[in-house]
Amino acid sequence: MASAAGAGGANAGLADPLLASAKKPVGAKGKHWVAADKDQRRAAKESGGEDGRPLLFRTYKVKGTLLHPYRALIFIRLIAVLLFFVWRIKHNKSDVMWFWTMSVVGDVWFGFSWLLNQLPKFNPVKTIPDMVALRRQYDLPDGTSTLPGIDVFVTTADPIDEPILYTMNCVLSILASDYPVDRCACYLSDDSGALIQYEALVETAKFATLWVPFCRKHCIEPRAPESFFELEAPLYTGSAPEEFKNDHNSVYIEYDEFKERLDSLSSAISKRSDAYNSMKTEEGDAKATWMANGTQWPGSWIDTTEIHRKGHHAGIVKVYNLGSQASTHNLNFASTDVHLPMLVYISRGKNPSYDHNKKAGALNAQLRASALLSNAQFIINFDCDHYINNSQALRAAMCFMLDQRQGDSTAFVQFPQRFDNVDPSDRYGNHNRVFFDGTMLALNGLQGPSYLGTGCMFRRIALYGIDPPEWRHDNIVVDDKRFGSSIPFLESVSKAINQERSTIPPPISETLVAEMERVVSASHDKATGWGKGVGYIYDIATEDIVTGFRIHGQGWRSMYCTMERDAFCGIAPINLTERLHQIVR
Numbered sequence: 008m009a010s011a012a013g014a015g016g017a018n019a020g021l022a023d024p025l026l027a028s029a030k031k032p033v034g035a036k037g038k039h040w041v042a043a044d045k046d047q048r049r050a051a052k053e054s055g056g057e058d059g060r061p062l063l064f065r066t067y068k069v070k071g072t073l074l075h076p077y078r079a080l081i082f083i084r085l086i087a088v089l090l091f092f093v094w095r096i097k098h099n100k101s102d103v104m105w106f107w108t109m110s111v112v113g114d115v116w117f118g119f120s121w122l123l124n125q126l127p128k129f130n131p132v133k134t135i136p137d138m139v140a141l142r143r144q145y146d147l148p149d150g151t152s153t154l155p156g157i158d159v160f161v162t163t164a165d166p167i168d169e170p171i172l173y174t175m176n177c178v179l180s181i182l183a184s185d186y187p188v189d190r191c192a193c194y195l196s197d198d199s200g201a202l203i204q205y206e207a208l209v210e211t212a213k214f215a216t217l218w219v220p221f222c223r224k225h226c227i228e229p230r231a232p233e234s235f236f237e238l239e240a241p242l243y244t245g246s247a248p249e250e251f252k253n254d255h256n257s258v259y260i261e262y263d264e265f266k267e268r269l270d271s272l273s274s275a276i277s278k279r280s281d282a283y284n285s286m287k288t289e290e291g292d293a294k295a296t297w298m299a300n301g302t303q304w305p306g307s308w309i310d311t312t313e314i315h316r317k318g319h320h321a322g323i324v325k326v327y328n329l330g331s332q333a334s335t336h337n338l339n340f341a342s343t344d345v346h347l348p349m350l351v352y353i354s355r356g357k358n359p360s361y362d363h364n365k366k367a368g369a370l371n372a373q374l375r376a377s378a379l380l381s382n383a384q385f386i387i388n389f390d391c392d393h394y395i396n397n398s399q400a401l402r403a404a405m406c407f408m409l410d411q412r413q414g415d416s417t418a419f420v421q422f423p424q425r426f427d428n429v430d431p432s433d434r435y436g437n438h439n440r441v442f443f444d445g446t447m448l449a450l451n452g453l454q455g456p457s458y459l460g461t462g463c464m465f466r467r468i469a470l471y472g473i474d475p476p477e478w479r480h481d482n483i484v485v486d487d488k489r490f491g492s493s494i495p496f497l498e499s500v501s502k503a504i505n506q507e508r509s510t511i512p513p514p515i516s517e518t519l520v521a522e523m524e525r526v527v528s529a530s531h532d533k534a535t536g537w538g539k540g541v542g543y544i545y546d547i548a549t550e551d552i553v554t555g556f557r558i559h560g561q562g563w564r565s566m567y568c569t570m571e572r573d574a575f576c577g578i579a580p581i582n583l584t585e586r587l588h589q590i591v592r
């Protein structure tokens with residue numbers, strides 16, 4: 008998963024992962040950027056902060072010596088394009104008129120899309136989070152924090168195509184993230200409904216009781232073990248260097264055992280199920296898949312039946328309140344926080360008579376289920392083949408959401424997608440540099456970047472289709488026609504709008520879990536606003552872009568967050584077929 012580049016990045020980034028408070032412009036390419044918010048900062052300082060909240064990010068724009076010639080170039084090309092059109096229109100004496108018309112239509116289309124492409128490039132803006140200011144404002148001296156809650160969503164659709172090990176690495180990197188544990192919850196959506204995913208998550212929760220305190224104690228990066236252990240010489244920035252080597256070795260051994268346990272899950276489940284089936288079922292009964300506690304798994308079975316297969320099974324929700332797990336490991340965590348965030352397994356109900364709307368459907372199910380439990384004000388979602396590469400990333404996104412300038416009207420904060428398995432020549436263009444480091448920065452100078460599917464933090468109410476504060480009506484109707492028929496869910500929406508949420512989730516009762524399973528059932532969002540005005544948009548191959556457009560259309564803005572040590576990292580398609588498939592879609 009990781010590469011040597013990760014180690015280099017760590018050297019540069021660990022002590023001050025963002026270089027956020029550095030006086031100099033950021034990064035190697037920094038010499039082309041100049042601070043653009045000097046006046047705002049001066050004004051904020053003089054007035055003691057407009058509303059008591061500090062400025063939490065810095066803004067840079069491209070240096071005039073570079074930007075002005077570029078703008079002039081755009082202008083010259085515009086004139087050339089216009090002259091070309093004049094020439095075209097004048098030379099219309101072709102014998103084949105339909106051919107001439109076709110090429111004019113084509114030219115107009117290309118000219119128009121070129122113009123659309125140029126307009127945002129007039130003013131690229133880089134926004135860099137100021138982590139020091141965030142800590143000063145929200146972390147209290149007694150070690151607690153007043154940061155708002157975040158619900159982290161991971162989606163997976165198949166344990167074979169999307170290897171479980173990577174999905175679990177993603178989960179581990181979330182659990183080990185540097186964010187107050189009582190304000191963070193991780194939801195894994197499993198569209199395969201397979202018991203193996205659930206049991207892998209249970210194993211992961213157990214391994215996390217060692218992995219997470221280890222990460223905290225030694226301040227390591229990245230906090231996805233597969234990538235971390237690939238580093239040849241991790242740079243040390245913790246406060247117990249003498250214990251690091253030993254701890255590292257023990258955790259490495261435990262990680263190997265954890266991987267072996269994941270590998271053996273499949274045969275363990277088969278064996279167990281065979282044993283139960285021979286004991287508890289009559290001749291001719293369907294062969295069920297059994298959980299470790301001796302009950303039948305409600306999801307898809309190894310020997311599938313009509314109502315226990317990938318596309319047809321009941322909704323499943325399992326809540327793991329990890330809290331402070333007594334660590335049974337022999338590492339010294341005396342002065343390390345061993346608390347862990349809440350972990351939830353969700354497999355939404357499936358039924359062949361309803362469309363499941365792929366990833367968008369899975370995310371909307373997570374949105375509803377999480378509303379009943381943690382109802383965090385903010386959501387961030389990851390594809391299962393991505394992981395958190397910089398443990399400060401969740402905090403970084405918060406710098407934009409809580410900033411006094413446009414924080415309240417910021418609906419989402421998008422991070423660039425980075426990949427760590429791309430060959431040096433990037434033959435399939437996975438890095439997409441022009442897009443991630445050009446176009447998106449350029450849009451950042453307007454209403455903000457588009458939503459790109461993974462690594463994007465949302466404001467929950469923006470996803471619900473609520474207008475930004477300046478356009479919002481006082482009496483928003485929260486009805487079942489729009490949001491579905493769950494009363495607790497409707498109540499949670501009103502709470503979210505009024506920003507009343509307790510940091511303590513309700514007690515996990517059977518009624519609560521049953522209601523969560525109801526809101527993720529196959530039919531729950533049918534004939535409602537879900538997928539249209541509410542949640543992630545349905546009926547489109549690129550639900551991400553369209554969801555972003557809908558939110559922008561309501562007047563919300565978005566922000567683009569780049570970090571010196573990349574926030575998130577993913578695994579790119581590295582063969583032509585997969586890559587073409589992705590682009591064509």
Ligand SMILES: O=c1ccn([C@@H]2O[C@H](COP(=O)(O)OP(=O)(O)O[C@H]3O[C@H](CO)[C@@H](O)[C@H](O)[C@H]3O)[C@@H](O)[C@H]2O)c(=O)[nH]1
Nearest residue numbers: 162163164198365366369390391459460461549550551589
């Ligand atoms: O029925 C489904 C189908 C997909 N997924 C998940 O959706 C994610 C993305 O799906 P994938 O098939 O891997 O698409 P990619 O082409 O790799 O994804 C890119 O394109 C998507 C559509 O534009 C975006 O949503 C992604 O974030 C972006 O990385 C993965 O985590 C899947 O597990 C589900 O949960 N349920």
Ligand SMILES: [Mn+2]
Nearest residue numbers: 390391392578
């Ligand atoms: Mn993918």
